[in-house]
Amino acid sequence: MPNSNVPVVSASEGIKDLFTSGYNFISSNTEQHGSDIFEFVFMGQKVVCISGEAGAKLFYDPEKFQRTGAIPMRVQNTLFGVDAIHTMDGESHYHRKQLFLSLTKDQEKKVSQIITKNWESQVSRWLKSNNIVLFDEAKDVLCSTAFNWAGIIIPDNEVKKRADELIAMVDALGGLGPRYYVGKASRLKTEKWIIKVIENVRRGRLKAKEGTPLYELSFYKELDGKELSSQMAAVELLNIIRPMVAVSILITFAALALYENPEHKKKLLLDSNFKNMFVQEVRRHYPFVPVLGARVRKGFNWKGYEFKEKMLVVLDVYGINHDRRIWDNPHKFYPERFNNFENSLYNFIPQGGGNPSITHRCPAEKITLEIMKATLDFLVNKISYDVPKQDLSYSLKRVPSLPKSGFIFTNVTWK
Numbered sequence: 550m551p552n553s554n555v556p557v558v559s560a561s562e563g564i565k566d567l568f569t570s571g572y573n574f575i576s577s578n579t580e581q582h583g584s585d586i587f588e589f590v591f592m593g594q595k596v597v598c599i600s601g602e603a604g605a606k607l608f609y610d611p612e613k614f615q616r617t618g619a620i621p622m623r624v625q626n627t628l629f630g631v632d633a634i635h636t637m638d639g640e641s642h643y644h645r646k647q648l649f650l651s652l653t654k655d656q657e658k659k660v661s662q663i664i665t666k667n668w669e670s671q672v673s674r675w676l677k678s679n680n681i682v683l684f685d686e687a688k689d690v691l692c693s694t695a696f697n698w699a700g701i702i703i704p705d706n707e708v709k710k711r712a713d714e715l716i717a718m719v720d721a722l723g724g725l726g727p728r729y730y731v732g733k734a735s736r737l738k739t740e741k742w743i744i745k746v747i748e749n750v751r752r753g754r755l756k757a758k759e760g761t762p763l764y765e766l767s768f769y770k771e772l773d774g775k776e777l778s779s780q781m782a783a784v785e786l787l788n789i790i791r792p793m794v795a796v797s798i799l800i801t802f803a804a805l806a807l808y809e810n811p812e813h814k815k816k817l818l819l820d821s822n823f824k825n826m827f828v829q830e831v832r833r834h835y836p837f838v839p840v841l842g843a844r845v846r847k848g849f850n851w852k853g854y855e856f857k858e859k860m861l862v863v864l865d866v867y868g869i870n871h872d873r874r875i876w877d878n879p880h881k882f883y884p885e886r887f888n889n890f891e892n893s894l895y896n897f898i899p900q901g902g903g904n905p906s907i908t909h910r911c912p913a914e915k916i917t918l919e920i921m922k923a924t925l926d927f928l929v930n931k932i933s934y935d936v937p938k939q940d941l942s943y944s945l946k947r948v949p950s951l952p953k954s955g956f957i958f959t960n961v962t963w964k
């Protein structure tokens with residue numbers, strides 16, 4: 550059956566639109582055409598874009614979609630590593646996912662204690678400095694937190710270099726040219742180092758504490774009873790450390806939200822429930838993950854549209870977090886909207902959707918929230934600072950996005 554019943558965005562129009570609309574590319578087209586599905590030809594390949602809560606529910610049906618063959622090599626070469634959990638399906642995905650779920654389960658308190666200590670240890674330096682860039686500080690603090698939690702000790706003078714490499718992998722996501730090559734080189738360098746660490750643990754030359762991600766990934770066995778190759782173990786260990794460092798992007802947006810909405814400061818000082826709503830709204834409101842991709846496992850029909858086997862389907866993550874059918878006044882920063890918000894698993898998906906023990910949804914949303922809350926608590930309750938004039942704008946055309954100045958603060962004092 551021909552798919553003549555959905556809008557088709559021409560390749561030339563679509564490319565122009567992709568570069569001018571960025572994060573809003575899918576939602577601007579679904580709104581314009583009044584359809585949650587449209588087709589678009591990107592680099593010679595037909596891509597089906599879907600949006601809306603029902604679109605997310607469809608996308609997370611493992612009978613209909615698979616991840617094998619969906620993640621471009623340029624993303625695997627930089628962000629995730631080749632053949633990582635993100636690309637797996639079925640039983641082997643389920644088995645590996647249980648490892649990630651067990652590594653992250655009930656860890657939020659431990660991680661937030663480490664990060665609070667790490668933030669506090671920066672203050673004596675800040676008391677003597679002017680114009681401190683929060684994003685730079687956050688990526689280093691998170692890098693040292695992530696390695697400490699994962700069971701890898703790195704000297705203080707290596708933290709910045711490692712943090713820069715991990716952020717370069719994330720920054721490569723929407724980058725053509727230099728950003729991509731810096732991200733790829735950073736992955737090669739970091740993987741090489743972590744492979745050595747894992748081999749040292751396996752040969753008993755380096756002690757790793759049972760229960761830490763380093764130990765568990767070093768000795769984890771696949772369904773066939775074999776250990777991961779040291780390369781694969783390194784890729785997956787980095788799939789825990791790298792995203793933790795990337796929370797620095799959300800932290801920078803949280804500081805921006807606090808600065809632009811000073812009326813929330815008092816409530817953040819006193820009300821832990823409000824702190825929770827505030828960080829949820831940061832995850833919803835600000836741009837981070839733009840889209841997710843999957844391939845049709847076996848042909849099916851949805852809303853009269855014929856999804857054919859192997860078709861590439863892209864889900865509008867940013868758009869669903871700003872969908873007028875789900876959120877009133879979606880472009881307003883309004884934490885109170887999370888009071889009594891009914892989460893259906895598909896209507897608020899900043900870290901993916903569905904049930905995380907079955908789907909590819911992020912296993913570390915609780916950890917992410919606690920890192921953000923511990924940081925907000927530190928910024929609001931422990932220190933005072935001024936925010937000088939700077940360019941705090943951020944672009945929806947750049948993936949990932951970030952306030953241009955990185956959020957500069959100065960005149961720091963303890964409270």
Ligand code: HEM
Pocket residue numbers: 634635636646649653788789790792793795796797799837838841899900901902908909910911912913914916917
């Ligand atoms: C900055 C905050 C974070 C964001 C925005 C984020 C976002 C995401 C997204 C969108 C996915 C993929 C969902 C899908 O494919 O359907 C994902 C998966 C994943 N995330 Fe996160 N994440 C964050 C933090 C973390 C942290 C702190 C960790 C580890 C401690 C982590 C570990 C993972 C892993 C291992 C997966 C793969 C799960 C799978 O394929 O089954 N993430 N994350």
